[in-house]
Amino acid sequence: MDHHDHSFMQRALRLAKKGLYGTEPNPRVGCVLVKGGKIIGEGWHQKAGGPHAEVLALRQAGEKARGATAYVTLEPCSHTGKTPPCADALVQAGVAKVIAAMQDPNPQVAGQGLKRLQDNGIEVESGLMEAQARALNPGFIKRMETGLPYVRVKMAMSLDGRTAMASGESQWITGDAARQDVQLLRARSSAILTGIGTILFDDPSMNVRLSAQDLNVDDVRQPLRVVLDSELRFPVNAKIAEVDGDILIMTTSKNDLDNAVQLAEKDGHVDLNAALKYLADMEINEVHVEAGAILSGAFLQQKLVDEIVVYIAPHIMGDEARGLFSLPGLSKMKDRISLDIQDVRMLGKDLRITAKPVYS
Secondary structure, three states, X not given: OOHHHHHHHHHHHHHHHOOOOOOOOOOOOEEEEEEOOEEEEEEEOOOOOOOOHHHHHHHHHHHHHOOOEEEEOOOOOOOOOOOOOHHHHHHHHOOOEEEEOOOOOXXXXXXXXXXXXXXXXOEEEEOOOHHHHHHHOHHHHHHHHHOOOEEEXXXXXXXXXXXXXXXXXXXXXXXXXXXXXXXHHHHHOOEEEEEHHHHHHHOOOOOOOOOHHHHOOOOOOOOXXXXXXXXXXXXXXXXXXXXXXXXXXXXXXXXXXXXXXXXXXXXXXXXXXXXXXHHHHOOOOEEEXXXXXXXXXXXXXXXXXXXXXXXXXOOOOOOOOEEOOOOOOOOOHHHOOEEEEEEEEEEOOEEEEEEEEEOO
């Protein structure tokens, strides 16, 4: 492959990223059609149920697509879902070559799309810029490969690692830029998860407070709000119930509520693994956790966290203030949880660190 291939795939990846806030539960995919060294058509998947990236690119190219090369960030689908198979559309259009960044982890596809193209005389290649393609769809890939969603835990703290004063007061630790960034994390997620303690104490809305223009989408998609509430203490007048979007209460208690599900118990609380499996069965790809130290710590101790995003504000809150994670049992240096730092950047006066836990 030459630098032109990388350039066209990079363009396809940039297009795919435009679907960051709208394609759930489908993956974000971009496609670029090239002929004679020039782009003749391009597209990206914009929302579930809508045309896939390849179809939009083929529509733009028209008859010029015959003999062209397609650069796609994900293997073209070979099964009929809400739309017909993209592999068939590429065959019918007479495309000569397809370069995919990665195979589709969906067991319904998993190489079958590329095979169908090959069987119809189309040259295929896979693996170009695969790491960048995987980074676009961590939730979809993890759900397909493991049956669990991708879990991102967001925390905000002072420089001395405190998330709230001893009284519980925590608004606002960080500045406007960091809080705006959190809105973007919420907007890309399939579900926002918290615990009943946060609902009772902070009474948050837990919704996306950005406009369609902010996200460059037709409509703002509100993620499912999930509340872990073992004893069903959820107040009927909670703010989270007054804003747009669906709510799911996960409990260990028997109930006949329309928006509550009874799940297995573990140590007196909702079994977190069971909760995540339930969400994966609902086609939830990315779970954004905004919770207190106990629930966040439980996710981390049970090795269920894929990514931690910590916003660090430049101030000191003192040793009586509340800590970041509750991690009982960590008494020796060998028990530490290592982190692989992925990204560090300034947002206004605050620092954002993105890290992945390294589990032994």
